[in-house]
Amino acid sequence: MRKTSGALAAFLALAAVVMYLTTTPAGAAAIRIMPLGDSITGSPGCWRALLWNKLQSTGYTDIDFVGTLPPQGCGVAHDGDNEGHGGYLATNVANQNLLPGWLSATRPDVVMMHFGTNDVWSNIPPATILGAFTTLVNQMRASNPAMKILVAKIIPMNPSSCADCGQRAVTFNNAIPAWAASTSTAQSPVTVVDQWTGFSTATDTYDGVHPNAAGDQKMSDKWYPALVNALSGVTPTPTVTPTVTPTVTPTTGAGxxxxxxxxxxxxxxxxxxxxxxxxxxxxxxxxxxxxxxxxxxxxxxxxxxxxxxxxxxxxxxxxxxxxxxxxxxxxxxxxxxxxxxxxxxxxxxxx
Missing domain, CATH: 2.60.40.290 (Immunoglobulin-like)
Incomplete structure (x- = not known):
């Protein structure tokens, strides 16, 4: 914001207060948002591009999508950093303790998680998947006690190689709300985002699992209100300038x-x-x-x-x-x- 004086400065300061819920004041740290999941999130996960641009066009400009993975196409200008690991199971990410490293590298304030599709495909029981979700949530809160967590009911599944996957997805989704209610806290709420309702594998996917352009739009539209609501209660984590450490060149004892x-x-x-x-x-x-x-x-x-x-x-x-x-x-x-x-x-x- 340009420096001003007198009445104009007072007017602009008042305007900034009024607009606080839809924009972060200039100079404040950007709110970091981690899209977390599997290939539906990251390969290429074009719903993220649609969501990013809708946020920008509606005044949410001081945000930063974060992740250790880079953009993966879509042909639309957007902040493409993400944590959508193709082929990953939520249970494996929890069991192998992978999330803490991703969190420490990116320090998100909000996590948007569409996870569990590969677990459902692998016929892992819902209780086991949700146990992994609890591990992930605990790791998020260890990284940021005030983490805002959005957890999706996964989009429907109808792959040609898994006749039972459609019903497994329904069973898993039906278990999510009770888990979220028991896991949510006032400081770090867990919000369920229903990506399942209104989504058709026939018209909104190209293979019965991954969204096409119509599916990407539906996913973006479902994420948007929940994310906007989360953003209104987020205080960005201050940006920390890393200490410059001299490069270590071991001469002995290296291996x-x-x-x-x-x-x-x-x-x-x-x-x-x-x-x-x-x-x-x-x-x-x-x-x-x-x-x-x-x-x-x-x-x-x-x-x-x-x-x-x-x-x-x-x-x-x-x-x-x-x-x-x-x-x-x-x-x-x-x-x-x-x-x-x-x-x-x-x-x-x-x-």
Missing amino acids: CTATYRNAGQWQGGFQGEVTVKNTGTTPISAWTVRWTFANGQQVTQIWGGTLSASGANVTVRNESWNGSLAPGASTTFGFLGSYSGTNTAPSPTCS
Whole structure:
């Protein structure tokens, strides 16, 4: 806002107070919003682009969509940072303790979570999925005690390879409201956003699971009022300027290992995870993992690392936020891959 004087300054100050519920005062920290989920959120999750632009056009300009994953297309200008990990199960994210690292890297004030589709597809009981949700909520509150949490009833499912998924989704969705009511607190409310009602797998998806353009619009329209309501009660977390730490170049006692795990496999595709651990006695400031696929596999999506590949040879380097590891510390990156026929596990090395 430009500096003014006298009556004009007083008028503008009054106007800023009146507009507070729809815009954050200039100079305040932006409210950070994490879209969290699986491929419906992140691959490419074009409902996020629609929602971002609707927020901008209605005066909610001091917001920041956050996540460790970058934009994934859509052809629409928007803030595309997100935490929508294709192929992920909410139960795996909870069991493998993945969320705390994402939270510490992005420090959200609000989380929008559409999660559980892959768990339902895997026939995991609703109580188990909601137990994982509770773990995730507790981790969110450990990151920010005043976290505002929006949890979706997932959109309907009718994949050709899972005849029972439609009813499983209904059963899971029906269990969410009671769980949310028991988990919500005054300081950190859990709000249920009904993405299921009014959504048709026949007209709003392209494969019975993932939204098409019509489905993206419906999802954006459902998120918008709930998110606006959450924004009105959020005090942004102050932006902290990170301390500049000199690059550490170990000369002795340095070392790291990379351990591969197949986290899931289906016809023609699989999900891999690699844990990088500092096995030395001095800190490391960066790491590089390499392996060679034996059967022509290809990485199609990666998170938690920067990929370069040449034929069967794969190289993954750390992101800016997970390169520094103290002795004994570890970090994990994951990827989705494709294969044909045989899927021999790679043997990664770390340097």
